[in-house]
Amino acid sequence: MENLKANLVRVLEVTKVSPLPASPSSAADFSLPFTYLDALFLKIPPTERLFFYSLPDPPLLDSNSIVTHLKHSLSLTLQHFLPLAGNLVWLPESPKPTVLYSPGDAVSLTVAETDADFTHFSCTGIRRVEECRPFVPELPAVDDSVPVMALQITLFQNRGLSIGISNHHAFVDGKSSIMFLKSWAHIFKHTQNNPESPITLPPELTPFFDRSIIKDPKGIDLLYINYWLKKTNPTDPSIKSLKYFPNLGVSPEMVRGTFELTRTDIENLRKSATKEDESPTRFSSFVLAFAYISICAVKSARIEQKNKRVYLGFYADWRARLDPVVPTNYFGNCGGSHGVFAEAGALEDDEKGLGVASKRIHETIQRLDENVTKGAEETLSKWEKVEEEIKFVGVVGSPRLGVYGLDFGWGKPENVKMVSIERTGSISLADRRTGDGIEFSLVLSQPEMLRFASIFSDGLRTL
Structure with missing residues (x-):
């Protein structure tokens, strides 16, 4: 797969995008407890989506300007979604993981370009599964820490671009992931002509983080966590690890x-x-x-x-x-x-x-x-x-x-x-x-x- 990515895309940069430093909220730690609804997906591989966009011909902005503003608007958006810049961590003394953002944390953003045919990849039909993987960012996991999200922008020679997102399913579901992306798009559009203009999110795109609303009187969170630990290490289920369960799916020939x-x-x-x-x-x-x-x-x-x-x-x-x-x-x-x-x-x-x-x-x-x-x-x-x-x-x-x-x-x-x-x-x-x-x-x-x-x-x- 690494060879396929190297042959299909040229990585221009791998950078870190932090919440806007001037934001008061980004200057302090922010943590969220792990609910049983998160624990259900503790070991599930990341959720990965690709969005393919055509660009106007001739383009209204050059690709460098588009990437620059995508980065800036992402930084603005992360002010509202601090945990997405953080990590899922499992401290030695804790019975379950925690989502933790600390000042300086950032989202990994890969910027790449390709000579591949935009129409081929952006159309529907029957395709080999491995074709699109080079446009998706990796979300590596170790035993005690894993990023919550990674992003990749791939430029198709002024024909279009793709935005790839990898989310850890033990933190967000599809509804939350799309909410973040729509917030990013909203801020991108509303700051394009004036990047420094103040912007607020509409209520439906403003995240609600209070985990106390999820009740778990039966302790199902630890039941799920113990299940996954036993499943991944039957000989010693006491070993804590955030590494994903081995792929449940299919071979590259599919x-x-x-x-x-x-x-x-x-x-x-x-x-x-x-x-x-x-x-x-x-x-x-x-x-x-x-x-x-x-x-x-x-x-x-x-x-x-x-x-x-x-x-x-x-x-x-x-x-x-x-x-x-x-x-x-x-x-x-x-x-x-x-x-x-x-x-x-x-x-x-x-x-x-x-x-x-x-x-x-x-x-x-x-x-x-x-x-x-x-x-x-x-x-x-x-x-x-x-x-x-x-x-x-x-x-x-x-x-x-x-x-x-x-x-x-x-x-x-x-x-x-x-x-x-x-x-x-x-x-x-x-x-x-x-x-x-x-x-x-x-x-x-x-x-x-x-x-x-x-x-x-x-x-x-x-x-």
Whole structure:
């Protein structure tokens, strides 16, 4: 992989960007306690996203000016997001890690350039998974410390640029990560003509850091932490380490495919899923998309034993479901892993499969509104059982994150990729660039991907 990066990109600089030194907040230590919702992802590899932007032709600014202002606006933004410039640390005397920012801490920012074809990398389609990795920054971990975030800007010969972000999932979820990026874009745009002008963030982009709102009377945080320590070092689980769990995902020979479900597709799925119901349930777009993607994934896997169970897993936001309700701008992890089992044969049924999958996913989501934390203690132990099943179909991300709303002043991204799915084996969901429908990506072997693409498109045509 290092050779691939060296051949594809030229690193111009690796610099550190600190919160603006003149800010009073950046002159003092700032720490955040580790909640059980953070501990759930203690050993999970970083979440990695890539945003590809076209630049005007001719460009309004030269690339040096763009990079200079990206750095300056990043420094301004970090005043509001101090922990992102810090580290996840595990002190010897502490039973759990802490997120700590100290004056002088900074975010690693790599600036690179490439002669690669911008259109090739910014388009959808089927691509080798390793192609985009050179544009993503590394987030190295040692036993007692790991950076919370790293960034990379890659310039494509005045055609465009990419912004790559790596986040430690044990500190932020997707909602928080996108909030930070939207804040950076907001400050970039509003200080472009006057870099020294004072700027405040709108309420929806102002982070809420108070961790006391996350209640944990059962001590689930230490339960999760002990699980991960035992999992990574069975012979001596007392050894504390922040190193990631070995990659859960796939080999470099695998391919990434990106597909879309239009609003019309989703409406047709809705009709098909409820055609036999006298009182049809109003399934959400997420439910219908997840159900249909799962069916296509199971069919393309060619599971021989039709009575084998398939686990349909998803991540749900808990902010509005907890008691007390957590503000929408809470910055950190605030959600959990959920799912439901179904038999492979039932999902493959052309007449009833979509209805079966949609109903089970829908009912699982409905139960979250009744008691979202029920069974939280067993979340990780349930993963152990899932590993033994014949097929796992898991989705991450959400169309509600609005990744295509991330505008630095150059317009919407041409394409957004969640690169980290190659390491976790999950399917990423997002909004479409056009603003309607759902875009998703998954990683499979090339033969299985071609089967998936055929099953996916043929199924939509026959609805």
